[in-house]
Amino acid sequence: MTTDTTAPDQTPASTIEGPKRQRWQPDRQHVPVIATLTLLAFMYGIGVVNYEGFDDIQVVLNIFVDGAFLLVVAVGMTFVILTGGIDLSVGAVIALTTTLGATLLHAGWPAGVVLPLLLLIGTTLGLAMGAVIHYFKVEPFIATLAGMFLARGLALLINRNSIPIDNGFWVSVAQQRIRFDKGVFISSSVIVALVVVLVAAIVLAWTRFGRCVYAIGGNADSALLMGLPVARTRIAVYGISGFCAALGGVLYSFYTLSGYSLHAQGLELDAIAAVVIGGVLLAGGSGYLFGTVLGVLVLGLIQTIITFQGTLSSWWTRIVVGVLLFAFIVLQRVVTGKRAVRQG
Amino acid sequence: MTFYKHHLFWPFAVFVLLLVLNIFFSNNFFSITVHDGHLYGSLIDIARRAAPLILVGVGMTLVIATGGIDLSVGSVMAVSGALSCLLIGDLSDPGSVTGVLGAVAVALLLCLGLGVWNGFLVSVIGIQPIVATLILMVAGRGLAQLITGGQILNVTSAPYRVIGAGYFLALPVSVIIAVVVAIVAGLLTRRTALGLLLQSVGGSPAASRLAGIQARGLTWLVYVIAAVCAGVAGLIYSSNVSSADSNAAGNLIELDAILAVVIGGTALTGGRFSLSGTVLGAVLIETLNVTILSVGIPVEATLLFKAVVVVVLCLGQSPAFRERVLRRRTPAVATKEAVA
Numbered sequence: 001m002t003t004d005t006t007a008p009d010q011t012p013a014s015t016i017e018g019p020k021r022q023r024w025q026p027d028r029q030h031v032p033v034i035a036t037l038t039l040l041a042f043m044y045g046i047g048v049v050n051y052e053g054f055d056d057i058q059v060v061l062n063i064f065v066d067g068a069f070l071l072v073v074a075v076g077m078t079f080v081i082l083t084g085g086i087d088l089s090v091g092a093v094i095a096l097t098t099t100l101g102a103t104l105l106h107a108g109w110p111a112g113v114v115l116p117l118l119l120l121i122g123t124t125l126g127l128a129m130g131a132v133i134h135y136f137k138v139e140p141f142i143a144t145l146a147g148m149f150l151a152r153g154l155a156l157l158i159n160r161n162s163i164p165i166d167n168g169f170w171v172s173v174a175q176q177r178i179r180f181d182k183g184v185f186i187s188s189s190v191i192v193a194l195v196v197v198l199v200a201a202i203v204l205a206w207t208r209f210g211r212c213v214y215a216i217g218g219n220a221d222s223a224l225l226m227g228l229p230v231a232r233t234r235i236a237v238y239g240i241s242g243f244c245a246a247l248g249g250v251l252y253s254f255y256t257l258s259g260y261s262l263h264a265q266g267l268e269l270d271a272i273a274a275v276v277i278g279g280v281l282l283a284g285g286s287g288y289l290f291g292t293v294l295g296v297l298v299l300g301l302i303q304t305i306i307t308f309q310g311t312l313s314s315w316w317t318r319i320v321v322g323v324l325l326f327a328f329i330v331l332q333r334v335v336t337g338k339r340a341v342r343q344g
Numbered sequence: 345m346t347f348y349k350h351h352l353f354w355p356f357a358v359f360v361l362l363l364v365l366n367i368f369f370s371n372n373f374f375s376i377t378v379h380d381g382h383l384y385g386s387l388i389d390i391a392r393r394a395a396p397l398i399l400v401g402v403g404m405t406l407v408i409a410t411g412g413i414d415l416s417v418g419s420v421m422a423v424s425g426a427l428s429c430l431l432i433g434d435l436s437d438p439g440s441v442t443g444v445l446g447a448v449a450v451a452l453l454l455c456l457g458l459g460v461w462n463g464f465l466v467s468v469i470g471i472q473p474i475v476a477t478l479i480l481m482v483a484g485r486g487l488a489q490l491i492t493g494g495q496i497l498n499v500t501s502a503p504y505r506v507i508g509a510g511y512f513l514a515l516p517v518s519v520i521i522a523v524v525v526a527i528v529a530g531l532l533t534r535r536t537a538l539g540l541l542l543q544s545v546g547g548s549p550a551a552s553r554l555a556g557i558q559a560r561g562l563t564w565l566v567y568v569i570a571a572v573c574a575g576v577a578g579l580i581y582s583s584n585v586s587s588a589d590s591n592a593a594g595n596l597i598e599l600d601a602i603l604a605v606v607i608g609g610t611a612l613t614g615g616r617f618s619l620s621g622t623v624l625g626a627v628l629i630e631t632l633n634v635t636i637l638s639v640g641i642p643v644e645a646t647l648l649f650k651a652v653v654v655v656v657l658c659l660g661q662s663p664a665f666r667e668r669v670l671r672r673r674t675p676a677v678a679t680k681e682a683v684a
Contacts, residue, residue, distance in 0.1 A: 086474070088599075132655075137664040139612045141413075141474075145599055146654040153647030160644050261644075269482060282475050315489035315590075322483020329471050329479070 029286060032279025035331055036294040039324075043301050051308040061186050063300035068189035069094070069251040070270060071296045075200045076244025077271040078292045079237040082204070083216045084284025085140035087238065089129065089147035090245040091267035092155070093122050095260070097249025099155040102163035102259025111169035119246045125151065126242020130235035144238075148268075155261035162260040165253060174254040189251040196244065201289045213237060217284025273321055274299055277328050298324065351609030352621055354660045358653065359628045362635045369639045382511045386634065388519075394630040395522040396421070396577035400597055401604040401622040402529050403570030408605050409539075410563050411546040411614025412466060412473035417574040417601060419484025420455050421594030424575035425582030426491040427451040429499045438501040448507070452575045458484070459571025463564035477567075481598070488590035497588040508584030518580045525573065530619050539617075542566065546614030603650075604629055607657050628653075 047054040064071075073090050080087045097118045104114045129147045133140050165171070176188040204210035212233045215223040224230045253259060272282075278295030280287025302320050306312045366386070376385035400417045407414045431447035432438050458480060465476035510517040533539030544552040545559045553559045574594070582588045606612065607628060608621020632653060636646050659665045 132659075135664065135668065136659055136662045138658050138662055139606075141602070141612060142606055142654065142658055145603065146651045146658070148599075149647045149651035149654065153645060153649075153651055156644035157642075157648060269478070272478065273482060276475060276478075282472055313489070313494055315486040315494060318486030319483050319490070322479050322486065325475075325479045325482060326465075329465075329475055330469065333469060333471060 032328070032331060033288055033291040033294065036277060036279055036291060036298065036328070040294055040298055040301065043298070043305065047301070047305050047308065051305075054308060058184055059304060061184065061190075063297060063304060064190045064193070065187045066255075066303075067296050067300040068187065068193040069248040069255060070267070070274065070299070071193040071293065072196050072244050072251060073248035073267065074271045074274045074292050074296050075196055075289065076241035076248075077268075077275050078278075078280055078287070078289055079200070079204075079213060080140075080241045081217075081272070081275050081280055081282055082213050082284055082287060083234055083237050084220070085133065085234070085237070086144065086272070086282075087126075087129075087147075087241045087245075088141065088144040088268050089125070089151055090241065090248070090271055091264040092148040092151035093125060093242060093245035094249035094252050094264040094267060095262065096151040096155040096158075097122060097246045098253040098256075098259035098263050099158050099163070099261050100259070101250065101253055102165050103158055105165055105167040105170060106163060111167055115250065118250060119243060122246020122249070123239050123243040126245070127235055127239040129242070130238030133238065134231055134234045152261065158261070159259070160261055162258050165257045165259065170254065171257065174257055187254070189254050192247070192251060196247065197289065197293055204289055209233065209236070214285055217281075217286070219285075270299060273325055277324060279328070351618060351661075352624060354657055355607045355609070355621065355624050355628055358657065359624065359631060362628070362631045366631075366635055366638055369635075378514065383514050383516075386638070388516065390627065390630050390634050391519045392516045393633070394626050395516070395518040396580050396594075397597065397600055397604060397626040397629065398522040398623055399525055399573045399577040399580070400570075400594075400601040401608075401626045402526050402619060403566075403573030404598075404601040405605050405608070405610055405617050405619055405622045406529070406533075406542060406566040407473070407570045408602075408610055408612060409542045409546050409614060409617035410566050411549070412563065412566070413602065413612070414462065414477045414567060414570045415474065415598050416458070416462060416477040416480035416484055417570060417577075418594035418597045419481050419488065420458050420571050420574040421578030421581060421597065422485055422488035422588075422590045423458065423491065424451045424455050424578035425593045426488040426497065426588040426590055427454055428504070428579055429497040429582055429588035430491055432499045432501050432504055433497055435501075438499060439503065441503045444501055444503040447504075448579060451579065452572060455571045455575030455578070456568060459568035460564075462571060463567035466567060467560045467563040485590060488588075488593070492588050492590055494590075496590075499586055499588075501586075504583050505586060506583070508580045508582070518584070521576060521580065525576070526619060526623050529569075533617075533619065543615055543617065546616070548615075600629055601626075603654060606661075607654075609661065 044060075047059075053059070073094070077087055077090065100121070101114055101118050104117070105111065125147060129143050132138050133143045173188055177185040178188065178191065179185045204213065212223065212228045212230075215226065215228055216230055216233060220230060220234075249264075252263060256263070274295035275287075275292050276282060276295070277298050278287065278291030278293070280291055299321065302317055302324070306314065306317055306320075376383055376388060378384070400421070404414055404417065428447045428451035431450055432444055435443040435447070437443065462477050462480060465471045465479070466473050469476075506517055507521075508518050512520055533542065541552070541557055541562055544555070544557055545562050549559045549563070577597075578593060581593050602612075604625030605617075605622050607625035608618050608623070610617040610621060629650075632649060633646060636649055637643070641649070659669075
């Protein structure tokens with residue numbers, strides 16, 4: 001380590017890439033995703049070899065069933081992180097959504113009113129945070145921290161106890177199972193999550209909005225000089241994240257059939273961890289939604305392996321996730337060279 | 345008419361407002377009484393509750409001054425409390441002063457190691473601070489649980505209890521520790537070149553390095569300081585409750601500490617910091633908590649009020665907000681780039 005990592009990149013990127021194109025190697029941008037995919041396969045292999053019944057197809061499907069809400073939240077977080085921001089409020093928004101939803105349903109409001117209302121509230125909160133971040137130049141960290149306090153505070157104020165949900169629509173959707181074969185099924189939440197992933201992937205890859213998201217993450221000033229709608233896009237990504245968090249909250253309430261102001265504590269970190277493990281650069285501008293999906297699966301697989309092991313306690317989950325985070329960040333560092341340093 | 349432009353004006357105004365509110369809503373708020381040679385009163389209470397936050401905040405300020413951030417402080421608190429309680433529990437005589445001092449030293453040494461780890465990731469490998477410290481934030485609490493075996497370790501040790509709940513010269517020991525650390529940090533950054541160097545690194549690490557400043561070493565140093573400060577805070581917390589609770593110790597304190605730093609007028613982008621502001625911020629946060637209790641607002645609303653205070657303070661301090669909404673001709677460039 002003789003080079004100083006904090007020094008600006010002296011060599012133009014083009015001179016590095018030129019001669020190296022002689023033999024085939026994966027695009028540098030794809031390497032983190034490929035690494036995550038390899039790790040996922042490797043972990044799955046370990047599970048199959050060591051534990052009886054691990055190769056059951058339902059084990060994989062259960063990761064989706066248990067992680068549907070996290071997947072949706074992580075999709076929103078990916079948008080925000082791609083612009084170089086961060087959203088700490090998602091866990092609290094889930095708590096607010098489940099609490100408010102359960103309370104309104106308990107009061108006899110029809111599900112057809114409650115569901116859009118919850119999504120609207122999440123989106124509005126996100127848009128408000130985005131506006132504060134963009135127009136008043138408040139750090140995303142602080143603005144979304146305030147959003148987190150606000151959402152969790154509102155949830156606590158509405159009701160500090162756990163409220164069961166017995167609304168007919170909610171229960172029937174929650175218990176809906178899509179069966180493929182005998183004993184092989186997914187929940188309706190998985191369908192919702194996959195639709196969200198699909199739409200988000202299309203938006204990021206093939207729309208003007210998606211390209212603008214990447215451009216802002218790369219360099220917001222350049223994006224502005226290029227004439228891209230920076231204000232609209234930046235506010236919109238926080239709106240998307242708020243919407244995804246609220247939808248994640250709805251899925252969470254399907255999962256637990258309850259509303260509780262302490263639901264999803266620390267979920268924002270799981271979402272950020274999933275995004276990072278998936279190879280999205282926290283400085284913004286680089287990464288794929290597919291990576292985020294893989295990141296969520298990695299987190300789910302760790303949990304599954306620890307459950308199958310039986311003797312390992314739950315705190316090993318945290319340590320393993322920490323080690324994995326470290327491994328992936330170092331990998332990103334190696335792959336992306338000096339780009340990760342000192343941005344944002 | 346320049347006093348309201350001082351970076352501590354807004355936080356101080358809110359602080360005074362809270363104190364005034366307390367006069368109306370709680371009896372004898374400002375009275376300080378002496379029982380058994382110890383000082384008691386609401387103000388002393390606020391100081392005691394603020395002590396861990398001040399410690400963590402001082403470390404956090406130095407980290408943020410270099411343009412970094414440390415999310416792992418809460419986990420470090422949990423680890424330090426867990427290890428010291430474990431070691432004291434293993435002592436043949438939990439009441440022996442040397443045994444307790446040894447346990448405390450080992451715990452702080454481990455925290456020092458964790459700080460070295462954080463600093464290594466940030467300064468040598470060059471990982472973004474928020475990500476680098478996220479690793480320890482996630483893994484640290486697992487580590488603390490590993491140390492305590494997932495249990496809440498209870499200790500009964502008179503010397504250990506002194507750290508968090510004891511009194512020295514009628515003052516709470518925890519407050520003395522926090523004040524001493526804050527003063528030492530203040531002297532080091534104001535009376536030596538350290539503060540200037542840190543601001544320089546925060547302003548531009550590359551330029552500082554070219555100017556001959558050991559940017560990497562300084563960056564490394566602040567993470568070590570932050571972790572040790574968090575370690576001491578963890579000792580105070582666990583000593584105060586006479587147990588090590590890996591889940592509750594330092595839970596979300598990183599957010600409160602960052603909040604205290606921001607309230608104190610330190611920019612998260614680095615390059616400009618105010619230790620006195622952080623101390624005021626920490627005291628303000630605890631005063632807010634106490635005020636909410638004494639006014640009789642349900643505890644559940646605490647977070648709501650915190651959110652309102654954060655929004656008001658951050659908008660009040662944002663040059664962009666003042667320019668847009670208040671239409672006051674603030675020289676935005678000058679306030680933002682005022683690097684000593």
